[in-house]
Amino acid sequence: MPPSPRAPIDTTLIANTEAGFAHAGVWPVSVSGVLLPAGSFAVLFEVDTRDADRKDLQTLARSLLGFGTLDEMAQWLGLPAYPGDGSVLLPSGVSAGEPMGLAAVTTEHGPALSVSYFPLLTPTMDQSLTDASQADMVLYERAQANLSAVGAGIPEAHGLDTSLARVGLSVARRTPDAWATRDAQWEGSRRPSALDDLVAESKPAVWWTLRYKTAWLADGSIVSGNPIFTNVLWNELGRGTDLRELETWLGENGHVVDELTVAVFNTSAPRWRQVLPDYPIDQAASCAGCHGEYDKGWSEGFYGEEALTTVAVRYAAQTAPVDVGTDPQRAAGMSDFAEALNALVLSQAINMVVTVQAGYVPPPLDGIWAWFPYLHNGSFPTLCALLSPVEERPARFVVGPPDDPATDFDEACVGIPAVPPEAWLAEPRNGVDASIAGLANGGHETVVSGGDRGHVIEYLKTL
Ligand code: HEC
Incomplete structure (x- = not known):
């Protein structure tokens, strides 16, 4: 569509976004x-x-x-x-x-x-x-x-991110003060942590849903402050960086964080490329209360590709976590060091506040087809599994890098194929087992019955 004369292209926005991606x-x-x-x-x-x-x-x-x-x-x-x-x-x-x-x-x-x-x-x-x-x-x-100031963990399954534990365990290796000052004594023998026992892992967040939210991370525990700045600060805590050195760097490079923020907030979800079937698609109204409403082109009388376009997203004005009975370990993991993070000078400088939550934020479903395996802990291989009764969900499955769309992706169920490609089987860490702590696949029992499931999934592919 040609840009309307009343909406000139914002070249500064484009330049900042490109700088941010770089x-x-x-x-x-x-x-x-x-x-x-x-x-x-x-x-x-x-x-x-x-x-x-x-x-x-x-x-x-x-x-x-x-x-x-x-x-x-x-x-x-x-x-x-x-x-x-x-x-x-x-x-x-x-x-x-x-x-x-x-x-x-x-x-x-x-x-x-x-x-x-x-x-x-x-x-x-x-x-x-x-x-x-x-x-x-x-x-x-x-x-x-x-x-020596980094506490790291190995993920329980391929593709899961252990950054929460890395930040928490790294903080436990520093002096409990407002600069989390590096200290040889704590580095030699860190404070005990609840994260020693919790498996607080989650799949890496995608950029394109960040702009809909007012509370960030899977558990919505970042309730104030710029999430991108917070990401930089936490990443550096997890890398053993001296926070005073980081403050100096930030003083000279504030524009870098700003440009990153602009880039992240201007990212769009990837679109499903295939033309979808021509039958009426269920609007998944029962999901809207938690996951937001998506206005589709077909409701506006558009045809073909344009009918599939999402013309507007209405997501909750305030992003509140909801406990739908999914694995609690990741949310609990935050309780261990939230206070230490809130007390940091660099957190207070941007009014960054972490509040411990129960449950997880229902994510916007924009581009959800591309964000498999599902739930914060990646414990559901496909959308079919997510919308099935608990007893029909697979207790084990094998994940791996989705390199070849023909063999590494299940188009009908959307996600990890039930028959994994040979290459994935060679790596034992690729197995996801719901009996492992942190990887439970219960909860979210928004079951969609067999006949309607296919239609809901076709609808989700268009988001
Ligand atoms: C009562 C609120 C609620 C309702 C109703 C609900 N969900 Fe959810 N949904 C959640 C929450 C909370 C999560 C995140 C849980 C987690 O990550 O542990 C979630 C996660 C998901 C995810 C996984 C997202 C991801 O990050 O992998 C999908 C897909 C999803 N829901 C689809 C649906 C669909 C489709 C419906 C309607 C048939 C529905 N949900 C109804 C609360 C809800």
Whole structure:
């Protein structure tokens, strides 16, 4: 549709959004705690190497960490590759096929890799083995020192994000003061945490629903403040970053956070590409009370593709969590360190407030077809499973990176295919088992009976 003359294109908005996307692909915080020298780390974890020493080290890494090369690391972390079909904007310096979330950063010590989902990797690197330069060694040593302030966990299932536990356990390794000051004593022996027992994991949030919300995270516990700023602060807490260094960085780079925020709030949901069947689609009215109302083009008398367009979304003015009986561990996990986060100088500077909640925010269903497996803990492989009675939900299923739409996606039920591709079976961590704490698949018993289920799912595909 050509832009109307009364709505001129906002070039500043476009420029800020593009700048924000560029920051997102290349983690912008150059004082970040865990940065690995791009050159020598890549050499060590190179895919094809004939160097026997390096191969031995990769085998050792494989047995200790679960991966031996950068590609394996990306797979193990569940980082999808940037697609080559233009559907996702490539950050500068990143090529199609490279993993998302493994970002390149320019630091005063040279190019570095910043790992968004940092596992238990302590690089005791041998300089001769990796050809590391002096500057590289500075980065390694810095990363290694900062890692002692990082408490990390390994996800219970492929694709789940352990960042809540990482922030909580990292806070428990710092002095309980307003700067969460780094302290060797706490680093050596951290305070006990409820997160030692809780599995407070959740699937990574998508950007495109953030703009509908007034409380953020799966449990809606961030009730005030800019969620993007909060994300930067928490990420850095989880990377062992000195918060005074971060404050200085923020003082000089406030525009970076602003541009990121503009980008996130201007992201749209991906659209289902296939033409959908031509029969009347159930409006899923019973869901609207919790999940919002979606005005469709067909109600406005449009035809074809335009009929499928969502012309308006009406989501609750205040985003309140609802307890529908789904696994409580993730929400409970927040209670352990909410107060410590609220007390930080940097939280108060932006009026960031965390309030512990029971239950989870019913997410806007915009683009929900692309956000499988379902629920905050990814415990339902498909929309069919989510809308089925408890006893019909699969107790176990296998997840993996959805690389090939033909074999890795169930179009009818929307989500993880019931028969997993061979490649997924090779990795034991790909199994999702509802009997594991934190991965329970009860609750949300908004059952849609067999005949109507297909129609509700066809409707959800159009959102
Ligand atoms: C009483 C409120 C309520 C009603 C009614 C309700 N839901 Fe939900 N729904 C929720 C909550 C809360 C969650 C998040 C639960 C969680 O993540 O643990 C949720 C999650 C979902 C999700 C998963 C989202 C994701 O992040 O993976 C889908 C899909 C969904 N609901 C669809 C529906 C549909 C379709 C209906 C109507 C047939 C419906 N819901 C009715 C409260 C509700």
